[in-house]
Amino acid sequence: MSSVPSPRPHDAPDRFLERLAARRAHLSPSERRVADFVLDHPDQVIRMSIAKLAETVGVSEPTVLRFVRALGLQRYPELKLLVGQSIVSGTPYVHADVEPDDDLGTIITKLFDSSVYVLNTVHASLDRAAMAAAVDRLATARRIDCFGTGAASVLAIEAQQKLMRLGVPTVIYADTHLQRMAAATLGPGDVALCFSHTGAVLDTVKMARKAAETGATVVAVTRPGTPLAAAADILLAVDARENTEVYAPMTSRVAHAVVLDVLATALALRLGESGLARLREVKDSLADLRIPPEEADETAPRRPGRGRGTGA
Amino acid sequence: MSSVPSPRPHDAPDRFLERLAARRAHLSPSERRVADFVLDHPDQVIRMSIAKLAETVGVSEPTVLRFVRALGLQRYPELKLLVGQSIVSGTPYVHADVEPDDDLGTIITKLFDSSVYVLNTVHASLDRAAMAAAVDRLATARRIDCFGTGAASVLAIEAQQKLMRLGVPTVIYADTHLQRMAAATLGPGDVALCFSHTGAVLDTVKMARKAAETGATVVAVTRPGTPLAAAADILLAVDARENTEVYAPMTSRVAHAVVLDVLATALALRLGESGLARLREVKDSLADLRIPPEEADETAPRRPGRGRGTGA
DNA sequence: CCACGGAGTGTAGTTTACTTTCGTCGCCCG
């Protein structure tokens, strides 16, 4: 492979336009007009020469250059570069919702872009201290119960799978009644791991409160400022605004999944060799459920007319 | 020469480096050297003048310019712009694996970046025709069975949830035996929706084949070139290489989830008003399980010592 | 075996783009 340079050469290229907007107030009037034009038409700016930009905005070339310098850049091309990178980076501002008359390609693009956007947002806003605290508690927990209802139940199930694989005593109960009963049987040293997109699902919140009453630590992955968040000892905030009105929570699902990945991975490393050893054991125990690579071809009797999918 | 993956989907700006790699073969020797340098050091190229690039590569300036034109571009700055946009998207190339001695911040960054990277890759490589065909079949299916074992089981569960919400007759069975029995009872007009990261899980593959024997349509979300992929009528290929050796499938999970989102969303729109109506009905039926926003504050009795997580 | 032609490349010169210097204007403060 090649030299992989600093992922972000100077500053974060993505939020460059944000930075520009923030700095707008401190610019001189003429410079501000340049800033406004750049913010309004970044796509045009990247193909403009300094002279063209100056003419379009109605200022002189040196003013444009001063504007560039005011932003902490050395040269004008640098600006074009950063603006260019800003407008490409994952769905700039328009976190577009899917419309009823979108075609398939548009749906695909919108959903993938939204997911990427949410991941970037959550990444940036993730509370490391809370995450560290959560890993801490999970690592030493006597018992971990996973809670989640509705769409969040898959997250609870996934959490149970991931943590169990690490040799951490983690359980999940299939229905709400069982979960509620289980919550009441927790105690100090135990952890209740709760998932909810809205943070306002009555059952989950009640379980969290019940668990807290017993002295267990409540870790919640949910939206901040919600009842569930308030009930939590440790809040892993995922603030992904989305259209929950009609469609099922989608993008926030993805964000929750990645947060869970982080949790499980950090925990695995925290547990060190013992955790890795467990993973290996579990993996080995599954080996005979897999088709070995070398047999793969023979064991796949190709049926006529099958195998579509790559074609047009 | 180093492979350069497509950092971003869409058509124009993003897959530029890919396009460049593809066109490399048709270039003259000197131009090819330029191409290789651009592919290997895109981050440097975006800050180089044509003269500097020519000198570094060891060719003349016009050669660089001819290289630019061979790519279908008009001017050299256009190249810098496109290269710059190509290398943005959060994750450069290094799909970095988590190392045992990474600290929490590094783990967070690596996992989020990997997820974003995978989403971009899968977005770019997603087979729309296959997706359209899948939506088609699901829309008219008499019955849909979801299959998935191990880590993929949560996806199957999620699929069942999402499709069921649309009013599409979708079922899932909890254990392998039941799933296998169910597969045998499928028939023409039915759909088997299979999930597997590796595509080599024996149980899932057997179910897919059994389902295919009955004349049902097999839709598989998995890695291409695997036994499960071969057994599928419609393959939704998700080729996310990752470290399955020790850690559970993580990034591919996220990709599968988004593919499922696309499937469900496209299906909802395809079903039109009836699908949306179903969603609303289901949503309304859940209304009393939520804590209404206005009550949120009062219903959250704040306990002393609680509410950590946002702090340092 | 040599003349011819075309592909591929480089040299030199022109045009365009960017940057700096410096001077003017207007405004605030003394």
Next chain:
DNA sequence: CGGGCGACGAAAGTAAACTACACTCCGTGG
């Protein structure tokens, strides 16, 4: 009401990008 300061632009200088043209190498046909 004039000296000083900040904002701005004109013009000149410098660097970058582009174009025209010439050379070389190699294969082909006479």
